[in-house]
Amino acid sequence: MELVEESPYRFRIDQHDEMRVPGVVFASRSLLPDVHADKSLEQVVNVATLPGIVDASYAMPDVHWGYGFPIGGVAATDIDTGGVVSPGGVGFDISCGVRLLAADLDRSELQPVLDKLMDGLDMSTPRGMGKGGLWHVSGRSGLAAVLTGGSRYAVEQGHGVARDLERCEDYGAVGDADPDRVSDRAIERGGQLGSLGSGNHFLEVQAVDHVYDERTAEAFGLRTGQICVMIHCGSRGLGHQICTDYIRMMEGAMVEHHIRVPDRQLACAPVSSPEGQAYLAAMAAAANYARANRQVLGEAVRRVFERVTRRGLDLVYDISHNLAKIETHAVDGQQRQLCVHRKGATRALPPGHPDLPADLAGVGQPVLIPGSMGAPSYVLTGVPGAPAFASTCHGAGRAQSRKQAAKSVQGQDPRRQLEARDIAVRGASRRGLAEEVPEAYKDISEVVEAAEGAGLCRRVARMVPVGVVKG
DNA sequence: ATGTGC
Numbered sequence: 001m002e003l004v005e006e007s008p009y010r011f012r013i014d015q016h017d018e019m020r021v022p023g024v025v026f027a028s029r030s031l032l033p034d035v036h037a038d039k040s041l042e043q044v045v046n047v048a049t050l051p052g053i054v055d056a057s058y059a060m061p062d063v064h065w066g067y068g069f070p071i072g073g074v075a076a077t078d079i080d081t082g083g084v085v086s087p088g089g090v091g092f093d094i095s096c097g098v099r100l101l102a103a104d105l106d107r108s109e110l111q112p113v114l115d116k117l118m119d120g121l122d123m124s125t126p127r128g129m130g131k132g133g134l135w136h137v138s139g140r141s142g143l144a145a146v147l148t149g150g151s152r153y154a155v156e157q158g159h160g161v162a163r164d165l166e167r168c169e170d171y172g173a174v175g176d177a178d179p180d181r182v183s184d185r186a187i188e189r190g191g192q193l194g195s196l197g198s199g200n201h202f203l204e205v206q207a208v209d210h211v212y213d214e215r216t217a218e219a220f221g222l223r224t225g226q227i228c229v230m231i232h233c234g235s236r237g238l239g240h241q242i243c244t245d246y247i248r249m250m251e252g253a254m255v256e257h258h259i260r261v262p263d264r265q266l267a268c269a270p271v272s273s274p275e276g277q278a279y280l281a282a283m284a285a286a287a288n289y290a291r292a293n294r295q296v297l298g299e300a301v302r303r304v305f306e307r308v309t310r311r312g313l314d315l316v317y318d319i320s321h322n323l324a325k326i327e328t329h330a331v332d333g334q335q336r337q338l339c340v341h342r343k344g345a346t347r348a349l350p351p352g353h354p355d356l357p358a359d360l361a362g363v364g365q366p367v368l369i370p371g372s373m374g375a376p377s378y379v380l381t382g383v384p385g386a387p388a389f390a391s392t393c394h395g396a397g398r399a400q401s402r403k404q405a406a407k408s409v410q411g412q413d414p415r416r417q418l419e420a421r422d423i424a425v426r427g428a429s430r431r432g433l434a435e436e437v438p439e440a441y442k443d444i445s446e447v448v449e450a451a452e453g454a455g456l457c458r459r460v461a462r463m464v465p466v467g468v469v470k471g
Numbered sequence: 472a473t474g475t476g477c
Contacts, residue, residue, distance in 0.1 A: 067472095093472040130474040189474075199472055240473045322472090 001041050003032070009061070009454035013041070018262065019048040025059040026388070026454035031446060033063060040070035046262045047075050051270070052083025054331045054338065058388045060345050061450035062397025062442060066091065068265030071344035071398075074391045076329065079271045079337045084259065085279055086268035087250065089341030090324050092243045094283055095290035096201075096234030097169075097320035098368035099298050100379065101313040102220075103227045103305065107207040107466065110227050113308050114424060117205065118467045120304035122426035125203055125297065127196035127471035130237070134194025135159065135296045140179065143190050143289075147179045150288030151295040151318070159292075159299040160315075166357050167315040167366075169347070172295070173288050174325075178281035182238075183245045186282075189237030190289065194296035198471030199402075200395075200436055201233045202370070203301065205424075206377060206463035216381055216460045219363040220316055228463055229301050229313060230377055231294055232370040234322065239286035246279040271326075271339045280324065280339075287323055294318055316379070317366035321346045321394035329389050340389045348382035348392045348457045367457055369448060372396040372441035373433070374418050376464050378448045380457040392456040393448065396441035405440035406431065424467035432471055 003011040003025065011032070013023030023044040025032065033040045040063045047069055048057035054076055063072030068088030077083025103110075110117065126133050135154075137143055145153045151172030152165060165172040179187075196203060208226045211217045222228075235242075250267040253275040254260070259268060269275035295318075302313045324341045331338070349356055349365035356365055364381035371377040375396065382390055400408065414433040418425050425433075451457050 091472075096472070197472075198475095201472080234472070237473065244473090 001035050009450050013045060019045060020053050021048050021056050023048050024056040025063065026450065026456060027061045028446065028450045031061050031442060031450055038065045040065045043068065043070040044073065046266060047073060049262055050075065050077060050084055050086065050266065050268060051259055052077035052081055054078050054336065060393040061447045062344065062393045062395055064398045066343065068263055069341065069343050072393065073343050074341065074345045074388045076338040076340040076389050077271065078331065079339055082270050083339055084268035085271045085276045085324055085339050086266055086341065087243050087246045087279060088265050088267065089343055090283060091322040091343045092240045093234035093322055094239035094243060095287035095320040096322040097290065097294065097318065098370050099231040099294040099318040100316040100368050101229045101298060101301065102222055102316050103309070103311050103313050105227045105309055105311045106225045107227060110309065114467060117305065117308045118424045118426050120308055121203060121301060121469050124300045124304050125196055125469050126194065127198065127427065129198050131192070131195055133192045134300055137193050138191045140187050143187060144179045146193065146292045147182065147285035147288050148177045149173050150291035154292040154295040159296045164295065164315045168291065168318045169320060172291060174284045176281055177284035177288050179285055181278045181282040182242060182285050186238050186241035186245060189241050192236040193293055194300065195236060196233045196297065196471055197236055198432055200372065201471060203297070203469040204230045204465050205467040206230055207466050208461050209464045210462040212459040212461065216363045219360065220366050220379060220460060221314055222316065222379065222461045229305070230370060231297050233293060233297065235286040235290035236293065238289050242282045242286045246282060249275055283324060287320065290320065291318065317368060319346055319368055327389065342391055344394045345391045346394045348380065348386065348390050350382040350384040350386065350390065367392055369393060369444070370395050371444045372438055373436040373468065374421065374423060374438050374465060375444050376462050378444065378459060379461045380448065381460050383455065383458055386456050388456060393451045396444040396447055398440060399442050400440040402435040405437055406434040408439060409434045409437050423465050426469045428470035
């Protein structure tokens with residue numbers, strides 16, 4: 001793999017063979033994937049061959065090997081010139097994302113009731129594989145309003161307050177969701193609303209330990225020493241089933257649309273085709289399910305928090321990092337309608353962007369970066385004139401597979417190691433913890449430093465874990 | 472990520 005270092009945090013893979021655009025990798029030298037163990041840079045090249053791709057096939061500093069597309073990949077296609085949409089460019093966990101709530105409470109004030117709070121969160125957070133959720137909605141008729149209304153519908157039904165929606169991407173729901181494009185099987189798997197899931201999904205009590213930009217932090221409602229709650233989860237079995245259904249559909253439709261791709265996992269269809277439109281409508285439904293899921297979990301946290309601490313929690317923001325969106329961007333000086341795939345990449349709107357609520361217009365969109373277990377998490381914001389369609393990293397990014405990680409910690413006790421650092425742990429399985437140990441991930445601080453160095457975003461605040469609830 | 476692997 002020929003990588004040309006263009007600047008300290010930007011590498012180019014020149015266009016060759018079937019590539020329609022170059023590849024661009026935003027990373028420091030030390031963050032570049034090991035090409036022997038991780039095929040993500042090959043995947044960057046493969047994505048560059050997709051019909052209608054514009055500008056470049058991008059990789060964020062946390063890039064690693066994924067299904068077809070790399071995780072940490074951004075690719076935009078031009079809708080009017082046959083650009084495609086690919087389920088692999090969104091991922092199986094459609095609209096997986098992060099919600100951050102902030103309390104008017106300092107770490108020292110929480111300490112006396114921390115155990116009580118953690119026990120309350122332990123009780124109120126369904127998690128793990130295949131379990132049900134807090135909000136019992138099921139069947140096509142029951143779920144339809146969730147799939148079209150997302151967090152807005154959850155708030156209407158009493159799971160939160162109207163102000164929350166001002167702090168949600170798309171004000172709580174994406175348009176163009178169509179429940180009729182969601183299979184019966186996906187609907188059957190939809191009875192998990194208000195549940196965390198497993199793997200790297202978590203609910204964490206955190207404390208702000210560093211503020212990089214006082215003015216922006218203040219606009220986001222954040223200050224040093226403050227207690228926050230971060231929720232990282234997605235669309236559970238429903239989103240997974242939708243991804244599976246449409247990969248299959250598109251594998252069949254590729255011949256008809258005369259599309260050939262170098263990897264079968266890049267199955268795709270023109271955005272304007274019936275298959276492309278159906279996928280986007282089903283994907284939007286899963287996105288709304290994920291948003292409602294985080295809304296319901298966030299509201300449950302709020303109730304426990306109020307009972308234990310007598311303080312409220314304000315929503316800082318809720319943002320996805322696995323989604324395709326139709327957006328307008330300048331390409332070669334012309335405004336074009338693009339389908340922007342962000343897979344393990346976070347939208348980062350700059351100050352002044354029209355999609356921001358008025359009170360964030362001066363500072364930009366909060367970008368929420370969950371750390372790996374035991375590591376800090378970050379709040380970033382967008383910057384003007386950034387490359388990659390206003391996108392940045394989404395987390396630490398795996399450095400070891402789950403299997404490798406579980407093997408490498410044999411004989412250690414990950415729970416004890418967290419508790420030794422005064423991090424309270426609730427409910428996590430040994431296997432789950434083993435797969436998520438810090439060694440399995442890149443260094444989150446290095447990742448956000450590279451993202452900022454590459455001109456993708458700016459750091460606003462850092463939070464450290466106080467207590468973690470995992471599946 | 473996922474009622475975990477055709």
